[in-house]
Amino acid sequence: MKRSYFSLIVALLMVTSLFVVDVAAESWGQFRGESGAGVSSSDNLPTRWGDDKVAWSVDLPGQGNSSPAVNSKAVYVTSQTKDLGLHVLAFSRTDGKPLWAKKVGAGKLAATGPANLYAHRHNAATPSPIVDDSSVWAFFGSGLLVCLDAQTGELNWEVDMVKEYGAYDITFGMGATPRRLGDKIFVTCMTKGASYVVALQARTGQLVWKHDRRFPAKDDGPDAYSTPLLINVAGKPQLVVTGCDHINAYDPATGDQLWYSPGLQIQSPYGRVIASPVADSGVVIGTSANPGGGGLGHIMAWKLGEKGDIQESVLWRHAKSTPDSSTPIALNGLLFTLADNGVASCLDIKTGEVKWVKRLTTGTSYASLVTGGGNIYAQGINGTTVVFRADTEGKVITTNKLEGQFYSTPALSDDTIFLRAYERLVAVRK
Helix, strand or coil, X not given: CEECCHXXXXXXXXXXXXXXXXXXXXXXXXXXCCCCCCECCCCCCCCCCEHHHCCEEEECCCECCCCCEECCCEEEEEEECCCCEEEEEEEECCCCCEEEEEEEEECCCCECCCHHHCCCCCCCCCCCCEECCCEEEEECCCCEEEEEECCCCCEEEEEEHHHHHCCCCXXXXXXXXXXXXXXXXXXXXXXXXXXXXXXXXXXXXCEEEEEECCCCCCCCCCCECCCCEEEEECCEXXXXXXECCEEEEECCCCCCEEEEEECCCCCCCCCEECCXXXXXXXXXXXXXXXXXXXXXXXXXXXXXXXXXXCHHHEEXXXXXXXXXXXCCEEECCEEEEECCCCEEEEEECCCCCEEEEEECCCCCCCCCCEEECCEEEEECCCCEEEEEECCCCCCEEEEEEXXXXXXXXXXXXXXXXXXXXXXXXXXXXX
8 A cells, every 4th residue: 555645744643652563573773784784583574575565655755765774663764855855754664654754954965976977866865864762863965963752753962964073075975874883873974075983972962982084095985885884703892894995993982993904996086885894704894896897896805803904814805796886795604795787696705705696687786685584685776676595506586576766775674674765665564
């Protein structure tokens, strides 16, 4: 069933109890899950759907490609309207009923690149929100970061990151999504202008620490659109960041740099990092894109556990059918990747040995891979999702089709997959 967003707004005034959902529901509160690994613990996710077999579908005001964030009660996205208004939207995860909508500001991307290369798929509502059961944090490409009450949409605090920490100078505009761990929100900024990693108090927005991040890079190399990854090494958390032709990690508590390595530079003036890092089996993976270079970017693997300069800990490099925007899946000793032309690959994460390569029927793909129940979900721009096994054979299970343009990454929670098109939000349920 499909609802117009605006036809249901009046119903919001009649709602006295906004959230009536099982509190034990699995959360997917950040981009690619809580750590950024893209792995759901659910074994009950759907593998087959179509426009005539969705749980619900709701039109959104404005456009955006932020991925859905899900807590135990609701699903949240951001959007930008034609008047440049920046909005945070909450919907019932059960039936898609709008719960609240909050305009938090207005603004547009500061982008130096040609608009025809990005304006149809990227605006200030590209970064994805973060949510728990009490608060939702939303970052926009204009530099606005807000914290709202998750149940009512009331503003708790806001920070203008550009005003506080410096202006962006990035070819296609700020698109990085923050990451949260406990009482801290981590915001990465990697541009030719301001370039840093900061930790802010999640409940107040106050600065905890700031680490300037400026590695040697030229042309578009200083620009990055990636999201940090949270990992544990020897029982201690690390915040892993890729961009500016380098990969490095910070102590989330103090901001101290733990290790770093170069190697992600591309022999092209257009090389930059979009895909986020992933890790598994004591190995961390960084990916850099080479638009216009025939998919010959870099996938690189480093052994975890070293400190300082770890460039001698490079395990392998791979430079064929590499992703542009799609973050890989690292799972059970295997690495699964998706190039923007729909070519998927499976590699041994410790050796780089190629297990298989196949062209999926997704068409052009920018969404990151996600996995649950032993399956991997690959989403194409045209609404085609290919589901294949997360193993050394990669057998395709199903191919599904929805109408719309899908650049964002699906969210997986319990028995439901939330998919966000440019102007609508869809839930498919087993």
